[in-house]
Amino acid sequence: MHEAPRPSTENHILAALPPEDYERLASHLEPVKLSLGQILYEAGGDMEYVYFPINMMISLLSQMTDGGSVEVGLVGFEGMLGIPLVLGVDKSPHQAMVQIPGGVLRMKAEVVRREFGRGGVLSGLLLRFTQAMILQISQVAACNRVHTVEERLARWLLMTHDRAGSDELELTQEFLAMMLGCRRAGVTSAAITLQGVGVIRYSRGHITILDRPGLEDLACECYRIVKAEFDRVTA
Amino acid sequence: MLYQSAAQRGLIGNGVLASLDAGEYQRLFHLLRVVDLCAQQTLYTPGDRLQHVYFPVGCVVTGVAVMDDGATVETAMIGPEGVVGVSAMTDGYRVRYWTRVLLPGEALRVEAEALREFCEESQPCQTMLLRYYSTLISQVSRRAVCNSRHRLSERLCTWLLMVHDRAGTDDFPVTQEAVARHLGVRRAGVNECVGWLEDLKIIDHVRGHIRILRREALEAEACVCYPAFKAEARWFDGMAAEKNGGQDEYQRASASRGGNEHRSSRP
Numbered sequence: 001m002h003e004a005p006r007p008s009t010e011n012h013i014l015a016a017l018p019p020e021d022y023e024r025l026a027s028h029l030e031p032v033k034l035s036l037g038q039i040l041y042e043a044g045g046d047m048e049y050v051y052f053p054i055n056m057m058i059s060l061l062s063q064m065t066d067g068g069s070v071e072v073g074l075v076g077f078e079g080m081l082g083i084p085l086v087l088g089v090d091k092s093p094h095q096a097m098v099q100i101p102g103g104v105l106r107m108k109a110e111v112v113r114r115e116f117g118r119g120g121v122l123s124g125l126l127l128r129f130t131q132a133m134i135l136q137i138s139q140v141a142a143c144n145r146v147h148t149v150e151e152r153l154a155r156w157l158l159m160t161h162d163r164a165g166s167d168e169l170e171l172t173q174e175f176l177a178m179m180l181g182c183r184r185a186g187v188t189s190a191a192i193t194l195q196g197v198g199v200i201r202y203s204r205g206h207i208t209i210l211d212r213p214g215l216e217d218l219a220c221e222c223y224r225i226v227k228a229e230f231d232r233v234t235a
Numbered sequence: 236m237l238y239q240s241a242a243q244r245g246l247i248g249n250g251v252l253a254s255l256d257a258g259e260y261q262r263l264f265h266l267l268r269v270v271d272l273c274a275q276q277t278l279y280t281p282g283d284r285l286q287h288v289y290f291p292v293g294c295v296v297t298g299v300a301v302m303d304d305g306a307t308v309e310t311a312m313i314g315p316e317g318v319v320g321v322s323a324m325t326d327g328y329r330v331r332y333w334t335r336v337l338l339p340g341e342a343l344r345v346e347a348e349a350l351r352e353f354c355e356e357s358q359p360c361q362t363m364l365l366r367y368y369s370t371l372i373s374q375v376s377r378r379a380v381c382n383s384r385h386r387l388s389e390r391l392c393t394w395l396l397m398v399h400d401r402a403g404t405d406d407f408p409v410t411q412e413a414v415a416r417h418l419g420v421r422r423a424g425v426n427e428c429v430g431w432l433e434d435l436k437i438i439d440h441v442r443g444h445i446r447i448l449r450r451e452a453l454e455a456e457a458c459v460c461y462p463a464f465k466a467e468a469r470w471f472d473g474m475a476a477e478k479n480g481g482q483d484e485y486q487r488a489s490a491s492r493g494g495n496e497h498r499s500s501r502p
Contacts, residue, residue, distance in 0.1 A: 062380045065459045072379040087369040088362055093376060119355070127325045130368065135331050138310035138375045142300035144383035145308045145419040181383030221303045229331065 011052040011105065012078045013125050016234040021121050029105040036101045036170070040081060041092035049106040050082030051075075056102025057163040059179065060094040060137075070144075070181040073137045074099065076163025078230045079129050085109050086116040086126050099175075100164050125233065132229040143222040144181045149190040152180050154219035157200065159226070161209050172205040194218065248292040249343065250316040250471035251367055259359050266353060267343040272296070274339040274408065278319060279330040285347050288320040293340030295401045297417065298332040308382065308419030309394075311375055312337070314401025316468045321368050323347035324354065324361070337398070337417075338407055363474070370470040373463070381460045387420055388428045389458035394418060395438065396454060396461055399447050400468045406446040432456075 014022065014029075034040070034056060041047050043063050051058065057076045061069040072094060075081045081096055116123045143152060156179055160169060176187040191202040199214040200207055209215065216223070252260055272278070272294045279285065281301075289296065296319045298311035310332065313319050319342075322328045345353075354361040381390060394417065398407060411429060415422040429445075432438045437453050439446040447453060454461065 060376070062376050064380055064384065068384075070380040070383060072376040084369050084372070087365040087372075089366070089369045093369070093373045124325065128328075130372075131322050131325060131328065131331075134372060134375060137372065137379060138298065138332070139300060141375060141379035141382050142302070142308035142310055142419065144379055146302055146306040181380065225331075 010054045010077055011080075012234045013080055013122075013129060014052055014105065016125055017121055021115075025107065025111070025115060025122075028107050028111045030107070032104055032106050034098045034101055034104055036098055038098040038101075039095060040098065041094065041096040043093065043095045044091050046090065047082050047085050047092050047109055049108060050080055050085060050112045052080050052105045052107070053077050053163070054103045054105065055165050056098065056104060057100040057160060059097050059099040061097060061178070062094055069095065069178050071179040072140065073133060074159060074163070075133075076100075078163075078233065079133070080112075080126065082109065082112065083126065083130050083133060085113060086123070087130070100160070100169070128233045132226075132233050135229045136226045139222045139226050143220060147220040147222070149180060149182050149186045150193050150218065151220040152182075153187065153190045153194060154199070154215050155223040156180060157194075157207065157209065158212075158215055158219055158223045161212065161215075162227070167209045169207045169209070170205060171207055175205075248315055249290040250469075251318050251363055252290055252343070254363050254471045254474045255359060259357055262357070263345075263353060263360060266345045266349045268345070270342055270344045272336045272339055272342050274336055276336040276339075277333065278336065279332070279334040281329075281331055281333065283330040285320050285323045285328050285330055287344050288318060288323045288347050288350050290318055290343040290345075291315050291340070291401075292342055293403065294336055294342050295338040295340075295398060296334060296342075297337045298334050299417070301333055306419060307333075307416045309417040310378060311371060312397050312401065313371075314468070315403070316401065316471065317367055317371065318364060320347065321364055321371065323350055324364060324368075326351065337409070337413070338402055366474065367470070370467050374467050377460050377463055381458060382419070385458040385460065387418065387424050388431065388456065390418055391425065391428045392432070392453050392457035393461045393464065395445065395447065396450075396457055397464055397468070399450065399453075400465060405448075406444055408443055409445050410443045411440070 040051060040058060053076050055077065057074055058081050059071050060073040060075065062072045063069045084093060116126060143155065153176070173184045173187055177184045180187060191200070194200045195202045197214065199211045199218060201210055255263065278289065278296060291314050293315070295312065295314040297309050300308050300310050319334060354364065381393065391414065394414070398409065411422055411425050415425045418425065429438070429440050433440060435452065437449045437456070439448055
């Protein structure tokens with residue numbers, strides 16, 4: 001008796017499933033490579049698949065009527081993209097864009113809905129993950145209001161670093177401004193400040209994490225609060 | 236009898252309960268208790284085990300993020316359209332936010348454990364709570380944009396409209412300190428904006444009470460987020476339309492089967 005190979009162990013939700021639940025879903029999980037900037041859902045658009053990221057990251061963006069976007073949350077190996085589907089909603093409230101390219105396992109919406117309806121381990125995990133996402137979104141909403149751009153940039157780089165699995169991050173200024181809900185000039189000056197104290201190296205959209213503990217000291221408490229909540233999802 | 240009538244008001248006074256069909260509501264009704272929530276009352280503190288879930292009827296409750304330096308920012312507002320403590324759907328959940336009463340009034344309270352058991356048997360109730368959950372995600376997400384991009388004067392107008400939508404009255408007891416705490420700004424900034432709205436005769440502010448004088452003018456000064464917040468506060472209208480839609484489909488199906496059921500037409 002062999003268990004089916006579990007390439008999914010790098011996704012925390014799938015890895016937390018008992019073997020029999022995983023077996024039931026395995027044939028529905030399709031490995032896909034996604035590229036930078038790829039749009040998985042449009043705001044108000046259909047959600048055909050849910051995505052379990054492995055070594056990549058997805059940004060949830062809220063669009064403004066003036067055309068700009070602000071990141072409200074991000075999803076990596078700790079979770080699943082497509083939570084509204086299990087809450088009974090067909091249209092995505094956010095645009096979902098690939099921020100760090102890499103591999104995901106995707107599954108048809110109806111399969112995850114059916115499995116959620118069984119009320120088993122997956123539905124418990126997804127409910128806990130939903131709560132962690134709400135905490136992330138509200139903490140970031142509050143953080144955008146009261147913390148400095150330097151603190152927010154440090155927080156965001158840590159969240160991204162956790163999911164990227166690499167010290168090298170490719171990020172443009174426009175991208176970062178969108179992520180932090182501020183102006184490009186504000187991002188540049190914050191990045192220069194972080195570089196000045198030696199925690200990152202920053203050059204033309206390329207960021208290298210040099211001193212992670214140092215970055216943690218500079219980040220606001222929002223990083224720690226949100227991280228602890230995601231850790232509890234599969235604890 | 237009084238108990239019954241107050242709870243029955245809940246049937247129409249709370250959007251989630253109103254979206255349940257009468258049979259489901261009757262079953263849930265036996266688990267509900269009418270409680271009066273006081274202004275500033277803390278319902279949950281971070282780290283608490285979630286013991287009660289509240290369906291506001293005449294009160295407004297807010298979730299507030301508290302930072303290490305004591306700064307506060309409101310992250311969610313829940314009134315008669317919603318449920319406070321919907322996280323109770325998850326077993327053993329511990330609270331992560333300060334949850335406080337903004338405007339006092341009646342709510343229907345249920346033990347978290349009892350609601351969870353009820354939901355295990357009642358698919359419609361679970362469906363409704365999850366639907367509301369997604370509405371809450373939309374509200375919270377929009378705040379991420381609003382907080383970082385919009386001017387205080389616009390955010391204040393939006394916030395006052397959100398309170399007004401839920402309060403059911405034009406006059407509500409809210410101090411400028413409270414407004415500053417909820418918007419995550421200094422009191423001086425709020426003071427200036429309130430003065431501006433008073434000069435325009437849009438609101439009146441006397442001894443810790445705000446009175447909305449010209450709602451349309453307030454809407455004109457609010458940020459672009461407000462229409463979406465407003466739609467979210469009326470999310471259950473969509474549910475009712477969906478329910479009716481479902482029934483129409485059922486009618487069409489039975490007609491095509493040659494069913495001879497007699498149904499009264501909807502008004």
